[in-house]
Amino acid sequence: MxxxxxxxxxxxxxxxxxxxxxxxxxxxxxxxxxxxxxxxxxxxxxxxxxxxxxxxxxxxxxxxxxxxxxxxxxxxxxxxxxxxxxxxxxxxxxxxxxxxxxxxxxxxxxxxxxxxxxxxxxxxxxxxxxxxxxxxxxxxxKMPKEQFEVYMKDLIIGKENPENVILLEIYPEKQKTAIDFVLTEKLLGIKTVCLTKVKKEGKKLYYDNNGKMTEIKRIYNRVIFDELDRIPDLQVEFDFRDEIDAEWVTHPNWFFxxxxxxxxxxxxxxxxKSYFLHEFPEGENLDNFVLKPLFSFAGSGVNLNPTREITDAIEDKENYILQRKVNYEPVFEDINGEFSxxxxxxxxxxxxxxxxxxxxxxxxxxxxxxxxxxxxxxxxxxxxxxxxxxxxx
Structure with a gap:
């Protein structure tokens, strides 16, 4: 452009x-x-x-x-x-x-x-x-890297010692975003911890920090809570719905x-313009809309060409939206003269x-x-x- x-x-x-x-x-x-x-x-x-x-x-x-x-x-x-x-x-x-x-x-x-x-x-x-x-x-x-680092530390670490702050994920080494976890560790001086490795005693949470059980006081949360139910035989000591003596960054409720x-x-x-599926007006043309589940991640479940048969078969219609299609324009020219x-x-x-x-x-x-x-x-x-x-x- x-x-x-x-x-x-x-x-x-x-x-x-x-x-x-x-x-x-x-x-x-x-x-x-x-x-x-x-x-x-x-x-x-x-x-x-x-x-x-x-x-x-x-x-x-x-x-x-x-x-x-x-x-x-x-x-x-x-x-x-x-x-x-x-x-x-x-x-x-x-x-x-x-x-x-x-x-x-x-x-x-x-x-x-x-x-x-x-x-x-x-x-x-x-x-x-x-x-x-x-x-x-x-x-x-225009934001200097130093200012970016200050903002991130202020937000995620706050007034705590970095060893009491963790990046929480489920099986982090298997996630496509693992490179961001590593760079976050370098930026903030915190550890990435798998949910399965978190220990719980009363309301307090702990993790193994190089052989030392260390209290977790702030959680930089990268776990999508509702996806945990899809992991078979998941063994954890800590349930997100527990009362805990730790602060969330960001609190899981805000994902929804x-x-x-x-x-x-x-x-x-x-x-x-968007509508909840159960409120889609009779006068609108379904061909002009994309069907999306409310809480999917990374594009999963999106249907670019929904039909009446597909929408009628959905039982929990309140958990889907129809969003008016937009025209993505190929404007980024590559070295071969093609556009992205x-x-x-x-x-x-x-x-x-x-x-x-x-x-x-x-x-x-x-x-x-x-x-x-x-x-x-x-x-x-x-x-x-x-x-x-x-x-x-």
Whole structure:
């Protein structure tokens, strides 16, 4: 979308530089990424960024204005965790990069979450693009790396000793996001702990810290609570619904509160109309909508072409939405003259003392497939996979 920078990047690009790029990421983290890394960043205009900010600020205002009991309805009874917080610690918003009926490029809201994304990885990702392509330093994120680190430590560690703070995941070594866990450990000086390794005595939680049983006082939670039921023969001492002497970052209830559950309640020119499946109006054409389960992750369960037979067969219709389709526009030209589509995720943090969340980074996802999530990319294409956006005046 920014011809000057796209042309320079494409001229400087080589397969050797791409391999160098991945090698630097591996050296910084110690492991390979388990998902595809796009060869290219995304270059977006400040006008497009202003549209993103306008939509995001409106969405934040609308969420803040919702009654507390409205948000509470999103949390399934069997997933309610005690000691909820007044606001989430993380807030992410996904926008498709689309073309409107006037031919203008604009963002369209895809979904939003109050769940941690790849914060540590994306900052390292941006740095690595600048390492390999130094001209990108002129247009990089204006927030210094030191300020990013201060924000993350303040949010996740707070006033605790890092040894009393853990990143909690289930079988972390098997997760596709493992590279982010490692980079988070390096950034914050904390340990990643599997849920199955957490010990419980009364209301206190402990983990084995190099042979020493150490109390857990803050939990940087990366476990999707409702997915635990799908793991056969899971043996744990600690249930999320237990009363514990530890603080959640972010509290698990917010995974449900800030989710696709909110989409039918939001209004903005960059927010496609959405309906709960059981409230879908007779006058709307199903062909114009995408079917999405409320609490799926990484694109699972999404149906791009739902039919009446499919929707009628769903029993728990209140747990699905229909969202108006948007037109992702292929605007990112690769070295072969082909074009990729993309989404951009804005990565906010929301500290307890702040009235509004703070934007720290962004995450890009590029594709030449029908679905933008990296799991749905064609294997033989380029300019696909995880990326990062640079904004240009």
């Amino acid at each position: 920014i011809p000057k920078y796209r042309k320079q990047f494409n001229q400087e690009f080589s397969q050797e530089k791409y391999e160098q790029f991945k090698q630097i990421l591996k050296e910084k983290s110690g492991i390979d990424a388990a998902f595809r890394i796009s060869e290219s960043p995304m270059f977006l205009s400040m006008d497009f960024k202003n549209k993103l900010m306008d939509a995001s600020e409106s969405i934040i205002d609308q969420i803040k204005a919702l009654p507390e009991d409205t948000l509470e309805k999103a949390v399934p009874q069997n997933c309610k965790v005690p000691n909820d917080t007044k606001q989430p610690h993380f807030f992410t918003i996904d926008f498709g990069i689309c073309k409107n009926e006037n031919g203008e490029i604009e963002p369209q809201l895809i979904e939003l979450q109050a769940f941690p994304s790849l914060y540590a990885f994306q900052k390292t990702f941006e740095d690595t693009f600048c390492d390999v392509y130094p001209f990108l330093n002129d247009i990089r994120n 509160k800030i989710s696709k559950f909110l989409l039918p309640m939001l209004e903005h020119q960059y927010v496609p 589509k993309a989404e951009i995720r804005l990565l906010y943090i929301w500290r307890d003392q702040d009235d509004r969340p703070i934007l720290l980074e962004n995450l890009g996802r590029m594709t030449k497939a029908a679905m933008v999530n990296v799991d749905f990319n064609k294997k033989d294409a380029i300019w696909i996979g995880s990326s990062n956006a640079f904004f240009v005046d």
